[in-house]
Amino acid sequence: MIDQAKPHIPDRRPDTAPGADVMDQGFQDAMVAGEARITAEQALDLWNRMPLTDLGLLADRRCRAIHGDAIRTYVIDRNINYTNVCTAKCTFCAFRRSLGAEDAYTLEYETLLTKVRELVEIGGTQILMQGGMNPELPLDWYVELLGRICSEFPGVHVHAFSPPEFIEFVNFFDPPGATLKEKVHSVMRPLVEAGLDSLPGGGGEIFADAVRRKIGLGKCTAEAWLTVMRVAHELGLNTSATMMFGHIEGVGDRIHHLDMVRRWQDDAIADLAPNGGGRYHAFISWPFQPDNTPLGRVKCWGEGEDDDVEQPFPGDVVGLLDGSGTRELHPLFGRRIRLAGANAYLRTQALSRLYLDNVWSIGSSWVTMGPHIGQVALRFGANDMGSVMMEENVVSSAGTTHCLNEPMICRLIRDAGFMPAQRDNDYRVLKAHFGPSAPDLDVEDWSKFRARSLHQEQPREGEGAGCSSHYGTTSGDASAIVDITVKGN
Ligand code: SF4
Numbered sequence: 001m002i003d004q005a006k007p008h009i010p011d012r013r014p015d016t017a018p019g020a021d022v023m024d025q026g027f028q029d030a031m032v033a034g035e036a037r038i039t040a041e042q043a044l045d046l047w048n049r050m051p052l053t054d055l056g057l058l059a060d061r062r063c064r065a066i067h068g069d070a071i072r073t074y075v076i077d078r079n080i081n082y083t084n085v086c087t088a089k090c091t092f093c094a095f096r097r098s099l100g101a102e103d104a105y106t107l108e109y110e111t112l113l114t115k116v117r118e119l120v121e122i123g124g125t126q127i128l129m130q131g132g133m134n135p136e137l138p139l140d141w142y143v144e145l146l147g148r149i150c151s152e153f154p155g156v157h158v159h160a161f162s163p164p165e166f167i168e169f170v171n172f173f174d175p176p177g178a179t180l181k182e183k184v185h186s187v188m189r190p191l192v193e194a195g196l197d198s199l200p201g202g203g204g205e206i207f208a209d210a211v212r213r214k215i216g217l218g219k220c221t222a223e224a225w226l227t228v229m230r231v232a233h234e235l236g237l238n239t240s241a242t243m244m245f246g247h248i249e250g251v252g253d254r255i256h257h258l259d260m261v262r263r264w265q266d267d268a269i270a271d272l273a274p275n276g277g278g279r280y281h282a283f284i285s286w287p288f289q290p291d292n293t294p295l296g297r298v299k300c301w302g303e304g305e306d307d308d309v310e311q312p313f314p315g316d317v318v319g320l321l322d323g324s325g326t327r328e329l330h331p332l333f334g335r336r337i338r339l340a341g342a343n344a345y346l347r348t349q350a351l352s353r354l355y356l357d358n359v360w361s362i363g364s365s366w367v368t369m370g371p372h373i374g375q376v377a378l379r380f381g382a383n384d385m386g387s388v389m390m391e392e393n394v395v396s397s398a399g400t401t402h403c404l405n406e407p408m409i410c411r412l413i414r415d416a417g418f419m420p421a422q423r424d425n426d427y428r429v430l431k432a433h434f435g436p437s438a439p440d441l442d443v444e445d446w447s448k449f450r451a452r453s454l455h456q457e458q459p460r461e462g463e464g465a466g467c468s469s470h471y472g473t474t475s476g477d478a479s480a481i482v483d484i485t486v487k488g489n
Contacts (some may be wrong), residue, residue, distance in 0.1 A: 076123055
């Protein structure tokens with residue numbers, strides 16, 4: 001294992017320079033070096049004034065200052081959605097089912113263990129396990145599941161249970177504690193003892209209250225979400241943070257969201273790092289996927305009879321930088337969406353790299369944006385391509401079914417100008433692929449790796465629409481889901 005040291009994000013937080021002009025070269029250089037911290041107002045200014053490619057270049061410079069010029073990473077993992085039964089009714093979700101619904105499912109232990117076994121057989125190192133929030137499953141169910149995974153597959157990192165799940169665990173199990181934080185502690189500790197290694201950042205969406213109330217019906221508040229992560233950090237677990245944008249929110253909401261992550265990360269580093277506490281290791285953002293979702297049926301801005309697109313998008317009126325906007329500020333707030341395409345995605349990701357000066361990894365979201373934009377994202381501040389995913393059920397339910405295997409993800413990274421490297425959950429490099437046996441350099445005939453033979457949509461009985469990416473080539477009647485252009489192919 002190559003020990004990829006992480007010396008480039010000092011625990012000392014940089015000073016802000018509120019009077020500095022974001023277009024000033026000296027200020028940008030200080031930002032790139034981690035010596036100046038951008039404020040929320042400056043971030044909005046940057047968004048409004050800087051052209052896309054310049055913003056990408058600036059984020060790329062910052063990324064290179066942290067991660068160097070050579071390696072960009074990926075992980076081999078498997079998304080396991082153990083149940084689709086969920087008490088929440090998020091308007092952007094096409095995955096959830098009500099208890100008792102015909103296609104509701106909860107996977108048996110043996111099925112879950114088989115999935116982990118299949119992952120291990122292809123060299124995978126991590127499972128990302130999240131569910132709906134199923135009131136029928138007792139705490140013992142989770143403890144036993146983690147225990148069995150750990151005893152059968154001790155080398156597999158278990159990255160599982162997002163903050164909304166923990167808040168529902170508290171509601172379902174009524175653990176001891178006088179405050180929410182103490183209750184989360186009570187329910188998280190046995191899961192950590194049973195083998196939980198880290199927490200994924202699912203359910204972050206947008207933290208601003210006005211947005212959250214509209215899109216995350218029955219889902220926890222931002223404060224609760226951040227509290228769960230704080231507890232995880234106190235217990236020594238690292239976590240990731242996420243943001244789902246491109247719906248009813250404004251750009252100000254996105255910046256406020258980044259600001260919340262940065263603030264809580266500052267506190268985690270200051271309070272917990274000296275004693276071995278955890279922190280946010282990674283941030284990943286992606287645009288809302290509208291298919292099959294209630295939110296996707298909301299009119300886009302400009303489609304309503306009275307929409308005046310010369311005026312600001314309602315979300316931008318409500319989306320104040322301090323998160324205090326209310327729906328009363330615009331009568332159409334929540335009734336119009338503004339989907340994010342490649343430009344908005346890349347700008348948002350670049351901004352996240354610059355704003356989150358205390359977060360190590362920024363992940364590309366090729367799963368939602370497709371392989372090519374995911375690849376370009378590596379030049380817009382992302383250092384990590386995310387996962388060679390064996391399975392994904394959530395965004396595929398919302399109509400997005402991009403899948404890649406290891407040779408393809410390696411080639412995408414190499415074609416972006418970097419050496420691909422497999423990492424573990426802690427972002428340590430397991431294998432840097434520079435020799436002829438690299439997964440991509442080993443391929444003699446790329447025609448077998450065309451999308452047509454790579455990707456299979458695999459609706460499985462009782463699991464909803466899924467998407468499986470096979471290791472190596474496949475044959476048969478695979479359906480073409482994504483067209484990948486490969487250099488020299
Ligand atoms: S996004 Fe998650 S919490 Fe919300 S309804 Fe879907 S499964 Fe439930």
